[in-house]
Amino acid sequence: MKEQLPDIDKGNLIICLRGLVKSFGPLQVLQGVSLDVLKGENLVVLGRSGSGKSVLIKIIAGLLAPDEGSVKVFGNEVSQLDFAGLQAYRRKIGFSFQSGALYDSMTVRQNLEFPLVRNKRNLSAKEVNDAVEAVLESVGLPDSINKMPSELSGGQRKRIGIARTLILHPEIMLYDEPTAGLDPITCVEINHLINKVQRDYYATSIIITHDLTCAKETGDSLAILSEGKFIEKGSFNDVFNTNDTLARQFYNYNFTTNK
Amino acid sequence: MGQNGGVKNVPNSKKHLVSASIDEFFLGIYNVHRFIGRFFKEVFMPPYEFKEIIKQCYDVGYRSLVLVSLTGFITGIVFTKQSRPSLSEFGATSWLPSLIGIAIIRALAPLITALIAAGKVGSNIGAELGSMRVTEQIDAMEVSATNPFKFLVVSRVIATTLMVPLLVLYTGLVGMLGSYLNVNSNEATSFTAFFKEAFTSITFLDISASLIKAVVYGFTIGITGCYQGYNATKGTAGVGRAANSAVVISMFLVFMEEIIIVQVVNYIRPLL
Numbered sequence: 293m294k295e296q297l298p299d300i301d302k303g304n305l306i307i308c309l310r311g312l313v314k315s316f317g318p319l320q321v322l323q324g325v326s327l328d329v330l331k332g333e334n335l336v337v338l339g340r341s342g343s344g345k346s347v348l349i350k351i352i353a354g355l356l357a358p359d360e361g362s363v364k365v366f367g368n369e370v371s372q373l374d375f376a377g378l379q380a381y382r383r384k385i386g387f388s389f390q391s392g393a394l395y396d397s398m399t400v401r402q403n404l405e406f407p408l409v410r411n412k413r414n415l416s417a418k419e420v421n422d423a424v425e426a427v428l429e430s431v432g433l434p435d436s437i438n439k440m441p442s443e444l445s446g447g448q449r450k451r452i453g454i455a456r457t458l459i460l461h462p463e464i465m466l467y468d469e470p471t472a473g474l475d476p477i478t479c480v481e482i483n484h485l486i487n488k489v490q491r492d493y494y495a496t497s498i499i500i501t502h503d504l505t506c507a508k509e510t511g512d513s514l515a516i517l518s519e520g521k522f523i524e525k526g527s528f529n530d531v532f533n534t535n536d537t538l539a540r541q542f543y544n545y546n547f548t549t550n551k
Numbered sequence: 552m553g554q555n556g557g558v559k560n561v562p563n564s565k566k567h568l569v570s571a572s573i574d575e576f577f578l579g580i581y582n583v584h585r586f587i588g589r590f591f592k593e594v595f596m597p598p599y600e601f602k603e604i605i606k607q608c609y610d611v612g613y614r615s616l617v618l619v620s621l622t623g624f625i626t627g628i629v630f631t632k633q634s635r636p637s638l639s640e641f642g643a644t645s646w647l648p649s650l651i652g653i654a655i656i657r658a659l660a661p662l663i664t665a666l667i668a669a670g671k672v673g674s675n676i677g678a679e680l681g682s683m684r685v686t687e688q689i690d691a692m693e694v695s696a697t698n699p700f701k702f703l704v705v706s707r708v709i710a711t712t713l714m715v716p717l718l719v720l721y722t723g724l725v726g727m728l729g730s731y732l733n734v735n736s737n738e739a740t741s742f743t744a745f746f747k748e749a750f751t752s753i754t755f756l757d758i759s760a761s762l763i764k765a766v767v768y769g770f771t772i773g774i775t776g777c778y779q780g781y782n783a784t785k786g787t788a789g790v791g792r793a794a795n796s797a798v799v800i801s802m803f804l805v806f807m808e809e810i811i812i813v814q815v816v817n818y819i820r821p822l823l
Contacts, residue, residue, distance in 0.1 A: 353694045354694075355690055380696075395692075396683075396688070406695070456691075456695065460695065
């Protein structure tokens, strides 16, 4: 179980979602989702495949617009930001995609330089190089700097994807299935990296997963998304010491059936 | 709990103005109009992606040279071979250089180059951007506070708009060269005499109209490929569809533009 970090600022609300509704054609994926995330907190969102977890963080990142409801991050309503405001907002958030979403035609170095040189145009070549090397060091892949994404393993791609977001020193990290499709050892490495990001970058994180080990290792709090709404919220023990069928199914599959 | 993680099926209460397909058609036109509008807005706004533009110019221009050379050369030879019997019936084979010059510069070079570019460059752009869209690479650019439209779309459309005219000039010259080799093998005409004869029939209007056509074709191929790729959906099948649509739509548009521009040029020609 993850130890509670002392620097979670319980008085400082960073992300505030109220009554989010999102439909794709006749499918209503989110049905009035409300959520608060505190500064410095790692919140894990659990839920079945297709339950709208990824949609939720894409709405927070401004990649999708909600049909109804409010998304306030840093006190600003995301859907009302103009292009410049949205760009300024996105400089403060990092999004780790499930596949890594590395730019196939660029080397690892170019992938990391891409957001940096476009957001901090006054940096010298040496400063850019130092930042790239530092962030690669922090994700434990300093030797991959000149590799192409196709030469990397799944876990390495995810770590480089995280490094690409860290290079801008985000205040909020959004992780979409960070351990999906990885072996248990790599999963542990990714979990450690998520905790390291929280500790070293003081980042507030939302982690979308259905891996309970990841949830247990990285989450300060958990929320279960079902039927387009959160059915349980709280600490790991609070959430799983209930009689809710879905919560029990998750727990039993991860910690009983496989053990 | 239902399938799909418990998401609810709600009745689709969306009302259509006419019908779903007609609404979709006009919505498509509106989206293309917005896409082109965004291009013209972004193309003049700094920061500029010069490095990417140069890279794309290299990909569109230099990497198409072999294919364009081969096609232009063969077209020149074949067109000359096919024209010779008709002209020789009237004892007018000496008109071959003029005929070839007019045909290649006015029509064949722009059209052949545009069709090759639509096939090679358009499909490449559609597939590349489509693949980037479905693998969330474009989303990754957006959330890292960069402007993927400027980096991916503006640079590619500028490259096709600049490079297709250069390729047209090059195809024209290579086509004439092919034609000359055929004429030379039959009539032993000198290089200077052939080109002097060919260029006496070509006017400034012919060359400028060809270049204007090439600019329009280049822009069409670039914007069509980018629009199809940038808006690709539904996984790998969507990437294939984007590449295919990029080729089919841009070829269709090239022919439509050819008809319109030829009409305009033929209207202007007597006035000059």
